[in-house]
Amino acid sequence: MVRWLNSTLGRGIGFFIVLELMLVPAVLYWPDFSKHIGKFRALAPLPVMRGIIDTLETGGAFAYVTGQHFFKGCNTLGVAAAVLLSVGAIAGEAHRGTLEIFLARPISRARLLTERYVEGALAVCLPVFLSTLTIPALLEHIGEKLTYGPLLWSALHTNLLLLAIYSLGFFLSTLSRTPLAIAFGLLFFTILQFALYLVERVTHWSLFRLTDVERFLEIQKRGGLDPKYWLPLAGVSLALYIASLRAFARRTP
Amino acid sequence: MLEAAAGKIVVRGLTRRFGSKLALAPTDLDVGPGGVTGLLGPNGSGKTTLMRMLIGLTKPDAGAATVDGAALEGDGLGIRRRCAYAPGEIALYGELSGAQQLEFLLRGRDRDAHARAQSYAQRFELPLERRVHAYSHGMKRQLLFAAALAPQVRVRILDEPSEGLDPTKRGVLVELLREDAARGTTILLSSHHLGEVDRVCQRFVFIHGGKVIANESAESTAARARRLLRVAYAPHDTLAQALARAAGELAPHVRSARVRDAELLVELADDDPRGVLERLARFDGLGAPTALEFGRASLQELYRDLYGVEAC
Numbered sequence: 001m002v003r004w005l006n007s008t009l010g011r012g013i014g015f016f017i018v019l020e021l022m023l024v025p026a027v028l029y030w031p032d033f034s035k036h037i038g039k040f041r042a043l044a045p046l047p048v049m050r051g052i053i054d055t056l057e058t059g060g061a062f063a064y065v066t067g068q069h070f071f072k073g074c075n076t077l078g079v080a081a082a083v084l085l086s087v088g089a090i091a092g093e094a095h096r097g098t099l100e101i102f103l104a105r106p107i108s109r110a111r112l113l114t115e116r117y118v119e120g121a122l123a124v125c126l127p128v129f130l131s132t133l134t135i136p137a138l139l140e141h142i143g144e145k146l147t148y149g150p151l152l153w154s155a156l157h158t159n160l161l162l163l164a165i166y167s168l169g170f171f172l173s174t175l176s177r178t179p180l181a182i183a184f185g186l187l188f189f190t191i192l193q194f195a196l197y198l199v200e201r202v203t204h205w206s207l208f209r210l211t212d213v214e215r216f217l218e219i220q221k222r223g224g225l226d227p228k229y230w231l232p233l234a235g236v237s238l239a240l241y242i243a244s245l246r247a248f249a250r251r252t253p
Numbered sequence: 254m255l256e257a258a259a260g261k262i263v264v265r266g267l268t269r270r271f272g273s274k275l276a277l278a279p280t281d282l283d284v285g286p287g288g289v290t291g292l293l294g295p296n297g298s299g300k301t302t303l304m305r306m307l308i309g310l311t312k313p314d315a316g317a318a319t320v321d322g323a324a325l326e327g328d329g330l331g332i333r334r335r336c337a338y339a340p341g342e343i344a345l346y347g348e349l350s351g352a353q354q355l356e357f358l359l360r361g362r363d364r365d366a367h368a369r370a371q372s373y374a375q376r377f378e379l380p381l382e383r384r385v386h387a388y389s390h391g392m393k394r395q396l397l398f399a400a401a402l403a404p405q406v407r408v409r410i411l412d413e414p415s416e417g418l419d420p421t422k423r424g425v426l427v428e429l430l431r432e433d434a435a436r437g438t439t440i441l442l443s444s445h446h447l448g449e450v451d452r453v454c455q456r457f458v459f460i461h462g463g464k465v466i467a468n469e470s471a472e473s474t475a476a477r478a479r480r481l482l483r484v485a486y487a488p489h490d491t492l493a494q495a496l497a498r499a500a501g502e503l504a505p506h507v508r509s510a511r512v513r514d515a516e517l518l519v520e521l522a523d524d525d526p527r528g529v530l531e532r533l534a535r536f537d538g539l540g541a542p543t544a545l546e547f548g549r550a551s552l553q554e555l556y557r558d559l560y561g562v563e564a565c
Contacts, residue, residue: 097344101397103310104340106333106361249328252311253342 008085012123015081019073019131026068027138030061047200055213061144065135066151066216070158074128075194075208078162081127083186085120086169087179090248094177100253113248117170117241124166125159150220157225160233161211165190167240174247259322260286260407260439262307267316269302276302278464279316284456285408285439289430291454292443293556299463300443301341304412307441308338321408321439334361339401341412341443343393347386351396354385358400370403376425390417395426402429409433411442415449427453447553459556478550480508480521484533485544488515495538502536503529524548 033040037057044050056063090113093099103109132155136146165186172182190207197206209215210229219225262284269277277299284290292300305311307318309329317324323331345354351374359366374381377395385393398414414430415423423446430453434440444450450457457474459467469477486492496517500510507529508520519529526547533539 097342098346100305100310100340100342101345101358104308104333104338105358106330108330109328250312253305 008119008123011081011085012127015077015123016127016130019069019077019127020134022073022077023069023131023134024138026073027065027135028142030064030139030144031142033064034060046198048198048203052213055217059213059217061139062146062150062220063213063217065139065146066154067213069132069135070128070154070216071208071212073131074158074162075211078124078128078158079165079190080187082124082162082166083169083183083190085123086166087173087182087186089116089120089170089173090251091173091176091179091182094253095179099251103251103253109248109251110245113174113245117167117244120170121163121166124162128159128162129155149223150216153219153224154216157215157219157230158211160230160237161207164233164236164240167237167244171240171244171247174244174251258286260437261322262318262320262408262410262439262441264303264307264318265316267303267306267318268314269306269311270314275463277306277313278462280465282458282465282468284441284458287434287437287439288455289434289440289442289453290456290458291450292441292458292460293447293450294443294460298460300460301412302463303460304338304341304410304441304443307410308333308336320410321406335406336408336410337401337404337406338409339397339411339414341416343390343397343417345385345388345393345396348384350384351379351381351388354396355381355400355403358397359403362404366403366405370399373399373402373429376429377422391419391422394418395422398426398429402433407437408439409441411440413443413445415444415446423449447551447556451552457552474552474555477520478552478555479524479548481548481550481555482519482521482526482529483516483544483546483550484519484530484542485516486539486541487543489540491538492540495536499533499536499539503532506532 034057037053041050041053041057044053052067056067088095090099093102102112129152132151133148135151136148139146169182169186172186173179176182193207196202197208197212203209210233215229262282264280264282266279266281267277268275268279280299280303282303292303294300302311306313307320307325309325309327309332313325318332319325320332321335323335325332346357349357352371355367355370355374359370371381374396377392377399379388379392379395379399385396388396394414394417398411401409401411401414415426418426427449430440430442434453442450442454451471455471457467457469457471458465486496492515493512496512496515500512500517503510503517503519506522508522510517510519512518517533521529530545533542
């Protein structure tokens, strides 16, 4: 556990640092962006992109920051972290042949699996929360002010999507012994989802519609999460976790 | 309901298939309490499958088992708490030091297990401060063995604990196994090193093609080895028929008689081969024996001669 925790902790810290490195210049760039937003709209090659810029203009600093941090940062880096932290959890042990010594100890399989699941999930979700906490302080440097509430609700909403992707990777990991194949499969799937998002006719089929700027503006307006979105996302994660437990109970080294 | 005695391994009808391959045919087995039992058989014979099933690593398709009174149920946690296991596969975390690897392997064990494992590792002269990726194959095996020997349990299941060890380290392992057995521990070990098994085991279980083909005490095996007669003849056109006829006619007077190439393999009913040799001398078509061996069969030869399968 120490070994796994060390590597998971290391990856979690790495994820936080990269997320923060993307966030800081993006937030500090807001005054220039808002000043030249018309030029950006003119440069946008796709109607969907122009739509995003329109939303940023009407939504102000909150729309811009959530767009930069959650829609861009977390949907790319976060998804990558969710995939990388999940696929090796069990398949990695099988791949390197250590699954036998992992399972042969006097610890129940349910406990072993739950520990792995929770450690990885925390490494994906905590950096999103922690980096979100730095946003109001960063905004103060450029004379903007946002409260923590809507930002943290947005972070929770983003984390629910990341957790669902993490849970899918984790479930596949309990079935497989080739983590690389699962990672490539899931990353291909997410790239496809981004591609769908950018095409106007099919954009509504994209998973990332769940975590785009419009959704965060709704959260801000509502002052909390919409059960229409958070319940299915949480349900998917829970179902995949239970499926992982069942698959792992039958797993042979 | 299985007998669930302390320090015993009881197996009834344990079966496992992997796809269309029968890894273990319905198997009954009683081991202990106490003593060292050798599980012998060629690669793929079902030894590892049986051992993994006993500690809940592989789910059986049918059958039941108890280890030290704990029934094989659920994920086998009850059994894993009561017995120690050394896996046959050598795959460790290379980035950990030997001491950290021991800590990993001994998670969930009694508090003193780590100190005991370290003292066993010292008997093997293992550099515990070094990272495992710098360990040789044999050193990794010794580390796994030290971890399996450390928990205070009544049963140990060891899958090929001596594989990859040099003769000196194999000697240390045998010594440690004897010390552990002397404390009353029941040890079930699989091995391809028949010489070492011969030195340490009180009972042998031969397994082949997923089936237990023999289960006998060391004394009984030694007695059989003493009664094994091998007579070789010069090959000629009708030798095969003559040997088959001779084996058939000898069968009522001996425990078993079988033909292998130009040899007749006979397990006598007693320790005196003279009667059988006189009968063979009277047979037409055999000719004079070119070689004769009696009472000197090693465990490996006995295994091959009696069961027609190679131990390794």
